[in-house]
Amino acid sequence: MKNYELTNNKIIIYDLSQFNIEHILECGQVFLYEKKENYYEVLSGGEMARIFSYPNKVEIICTNTKYFENYFDLKTDYNEIKRALQIDETMRKAVSYGYGMRILRQHKLETLIGFIISANNNIKRIQKTMYGLCKEFGTKINHNIDTYYAFPNLQQLSKISKEEFLKLGAGYRADYLLKTIKYLSENNVDLEKLEELDIEKLNIFLLSLYGIGQKVADCILLFAYSKTEVVPVDTWVDKIYNKYYGANKNVKNRKQIREEFLNYFKKLSGYAQQYLFYYEREQNKVIKKL
């Protein structure tokens, strides 16, 4: 039996052991999504999808099935990845907990802007700013599913003033956004085309942009450029390393932690990091509630 199939306007997923929309969207890799009454809604690259979960299948009603087949990376077999990752007790727990998680293949510009805004920020506020950009500066799209606003393209972004970014809650990141958007737009940078570059070159380019440090660069590499061996080290991954993997090791800074994870999980480091991140953060939420 097939894991999933595409029809005209929807994708039907049968193998729920490697697709859980809550795990996918709530694991911290994406901002343009909303939890509705009985479905999740996702915006990406001018397209829109609504994901309905049922006991034995998931239906994705969307504006473009091919786009979302790629977005959700449906051709990749996660059962294989999960098997290979369960090399210690912590990973077994993390994978078991977030069994339906997948690393998305997101729109490059949206991801870049989103993670610049994410610096020292929380998800709720990042989403407020991102959706505000859509509503106020994006193209209105009338589709028979519904009407919605796409995330603004580079040209639309380049017309936004500092005051407007501030009004949307970007705070001190408004200057980062202005400078980086100005650079990309004036130099006609096509972020999609940069996919051909190798990790090192792409990393150097991203770090050269204002408002992008190593952690944000890693997020863009992993979530938009599908460089799945990359490990973004934020405060959570820092904690995770020291809690589960750092015993008797004299590793303190994040660059070293990044290398330690890469040495340990090899090509699957990015996936490992995401299962661990999601697991630890959700455990922490549970603890806080008690």
Added chain:
DNA sequence: TCCCAGGACTACT
């Protein structure tokens, strides 16, 4: 009130 919430930049040593 203080201090964080999924960091980056600048200005130092």
Added chain:
DNA sequence: AGTAGTCCTGGG
């Protein structure tokens, strides 16, 4: 090369 101080802002 490595590290402290500063940067919006809403919520506990």
